[in-house]
Amino acid sequence: MFGKGVFRGCIRSIVNPGFCTEHIRKIQTQRIMAQDKPYALVSVSETGGQGFIPEAVDILKQHFQIITQQEFLQNSSLSSKIQIMFLWDTRPKIGPSLLSSLPALKLIASGGVGIDHVDVPHLNSLGLSVSNTPYVVSNATADMAMGLLLASARRIVEGHLFSIDPTGVPHTLMGVEVSCSTIGIIGMGHIGFKLLKESSEDEQAVGATYCKNMEELLKQADFVVLAVNLTPQTTGLIGHKELSMMKPTATLVNISRGRVVDQDALVEALQKRTIQAAALDVTYPEPLPRDHPLLHLPNIIITPHTGTDTLATTLKMVQTMVDSALAAVKGQQIPNEVKLL
Amino acid sequence: MLKRVVMGLHCMFGKGVLRSCIRSIVNPGFCTEHNRKIQTQRGMAQDKPYALISEVGGQGFIPEAVDIIKQHFQIITHQEFLQNSSLSSKIQIMFQWAGRPETEPLLLSSLPALKLVANGGVGIDHLDVPHLNSLGLSVSNTPYVVSNATADMAMGLLLASARRIVEGHLFSIDPTGVPHTLMGVEVSCSTIGIIGMGHIGFKIAQRAKGFDMKNLYHNRNRRSSEDEQAVGATYCKNMEELLKQADFVVLAVNLTPQTTGLIGHKELSMMKPTATLVNISRGLVVDQDALVQALQKRTIRAAALDVTYPERLPRDHPLLHLPNIIITPHTGTDTVATAVKMVQTMVDSALAAVKGQQIPNEVKPL
Numbered sequence: 001m002f003g004k005g006v007f008r009g010c011i012r013s014i015v016n017p018g019f020c021t022e023h024i025r026k027i028q029t030q031r032i033m034a035q036d037k038p039y040a041l042v043s044v045s046e047t048g049g050q051g052f053i054p055e056a057v058d059i060l061k062q063h064f065q066i067i068t069q070q071e072f073l074q075n076s077s078l079s080s081k082i083q084i085m086f087l088w089d090t091r092p093k094i095g096p097s098l099l100s101s102l103p104a105l106k107l108i109a110s111g112g113v114g115i116d117h118v119d120v121p122h123l124n125s126l127g128l129s130v131s132n133t134p135y136v137v138s139n140a141t142a143d144m145a146m147g148l149l150l151a152s153a154r155r156i157v158e159g160h161l162f163s164i165d166p167t168g169v170p171h172t173l174m175g176v177e178v179s180c181s182t183i184g185i186i187g188m189g190h191i192g193f194k195l196l197k198e199s200s201e202d203e204q205a206v207g208a209t210y211c212k213n214m215e216e217l218l219k220q221a222d223f224v225v226l227a228v229n230l231t232p233q234t235t236g237l238i239g240h241k242e243l244s245m246m247k248p249t250a251t252l253v254n255i256s257r258g259r260v261v262d263q264d265a266l267v268e269a270l271q272k273r274t275i276q277a278a279a280l281d282v283t284y285p286e287p288l289p290r291d292h293p294l295l296h297l298p299n300i301i302i303t304p305h306t307g308t309d310t311l312a313t314t315l316k317m318v319q320t321m322v323d324s325a326l327a328a329v330k331g332q333q334i335p336n337e338v339k340l341l
Numbered sequence: 342m343l344k345r346v347v348m349g350l351h352c353m354f355g356k357g358v359l360r361s362c363i364r365s366i367v368n369p370g371f372c373t374e375h376n377r378k379i380q381t382q383r384g385m386a387q388d389k390p391y392a393l394i395s396e397v398g399g400q401g402f403i404p405e406a407v408d409i410i411k412q413h414f415q416i417i418t419h420q421e422f423l424q425n426s427s428l429s430s431k432i433q434i435m436f437q438w439a440g441r442p443e444t445e446p447l448l449l450s451s452l453p454a455l456k457l458v459a460n461g462g463v464g465i466d467h468l469d470v471p472h473l474n475s476l477g478l479s480v481s482n483t484p485y486v487v488s489n490a491t492a493d494m495a496m497g498l499l500l501a502s503a504r505r506i507v508e509g510h511l512f513s514i515d516p517t518g519v520p521h522t523l524m525g526v527e528v529s530c531s532t533i534g535i536i537g538m539g540h541i542g543f544k545i546a547q548r549a550k551g552f553d554m555k556n557l558y559h560n561r562n563r564r565s566s567e568d569e570q571a572v573g574a575t576y577c578k579n580m581e582e583l584l585k586q587a588d589f590v591v592l593a594v595n596l597t598p599q600t601t602g603l604i605g606h607k608e609l610s611m612m613k614p615t616a617t618l619v620n621i622s623r624g625l626v627v628d629q630d631a632l633v634q635a636l637q638k639r640t641i642r643a644a645a646l647d648v649t650y651p652e653r654l655p656r657d658h659p660l661l662h663l664p665n666i667i668i669t670p671h672t673g674t675d676t677v678a679t680a681v682k683m684v685q686t687m688v689d690s691a692l693a694a695v696k697g698q699q700i701p702n703e704v705k706p707l
Contacts, residue, residue, distance in 0.1 A: 163653065
């Protein structure tokens, strides 16, 4: 049944009874792993920078034979087997040559809810489906927005740097009050709604007031938080005009996409103190060029798009992607399939 | 009509006013304004009680706060006081901010008219209240008005630590930054253990509830079931219960002999290795050496402190060189809005002291 390796192992079982069963199980698992599981292409994290973390790879491996981009480039015989592409941090990069070498590809499962980096209509036209991971990202992203808001308002980054600085000269670190202030949430989807809940218990914005006109919101808010997805309509949503409508004591928080904000206009607004400060988890591009003026302003906090970077959320995202992929392989309706209107 | 006004005013406000009221036939608006000016000047120079402060700006009072105090008091800075000893017998109030001016014996003995030391902030562990009382001095603090800002700071530190915001920012702006993992820990739906469920602790619990966090608390006394239900808090009679379950342990106690060194080796080893310690109380509530060791050995994941002992830490202190710590320089109440409320509270206490009335927010030793 199991070939030479097991037979040899079974002879040993006269001497060591436990050995045989365990060994058989191992061979069995390896054979199944090698033969029955569908193949998926991934970009795996090496230095912890981009790609799937080990815990995520373990989940993928329960159901899929994982082929890394490296392995794929070295072994073209795999190309006809790959049915799924698991996309993380915009990798693997989806180009025409890659797609044309994956004739069995059914689904591109993207980690995260934003899919502005994926040309969904084009992929659909090639007979490919696209899925994302909404809802499971909302808690962590809303937490990040509140964390950035509080860190900016209470000058936590500056405070820490002063505390550890060997030469720090005492200076004022007066911040702005968060409790009882007004938060303006632009984009009231799942993430925006979670943000509303978090900020409401904080005694801000008791209940929510709808501002049909964005100008109303911008003029009143102490904290403007962007929680929209990136579309042609939201590109450059916040520019010179919108920034000048904001209070000079107001803070802009962006957890959407860099391009929702006109970055040049933001630089100017921060330099001139048209607004008080900004806190961004997203920029365009990511990362910014090292000489970009945004990096050298005193009144900014920038995090490197870590809005969903907790182990718990990452695992939920990966599980969601696996569910979509398994349905695609079985030819069933794909949960969280992205259909653009 | 005028005669009645002149007589009435004469009785109340003196010669200057009478003279200006005659002018009012010609310029009706002038009288009232001029009266107000004279009144203010007289008040400023003579009627306002004297108060000692450390300094304006720097580590003392911000300009907005000074303006509030000046409405009711003649302000003498510590510097001015040292240069002009004739003021010593006039000073009735000391407004203390960030522990300055310090209530040391030499200063107190040169302030014979002093009635009240009004502290900015709720913590008064730096003041020997029984001793000051024995000298005939009252002490007041500013509870309640500091609670929002302090609770906000606790949540800010908790989130900044959990989501590695300081590290993330430093990586983003670093010209040479090599990509590396910045995986944080989940805040929403995690468990928070609040040690010290007073006014500030309760506000922390309210905020935690908004993040769907499970609230555990430990306190000298159990709170009412109404309070517990309002924030979904579970009482841990035994601090060990709390330490073993919490993903985030937040210290919101005041510093007393009972809470000094409350968190030491034993308590840190009871915490989860994935847990974070947040301290917005006082540095001495934590055994700092034990904390350094726990952070180095990863007995706990991380710490975020708004308070240390001393403040500031010596520049070579090991706490400053750990990768898994955030330290802010005791800025828990540092917003203009809160500073202004604190100062207003201090002024209210001081005015009552000057008038010999019952002093709001007077601190009485137990």
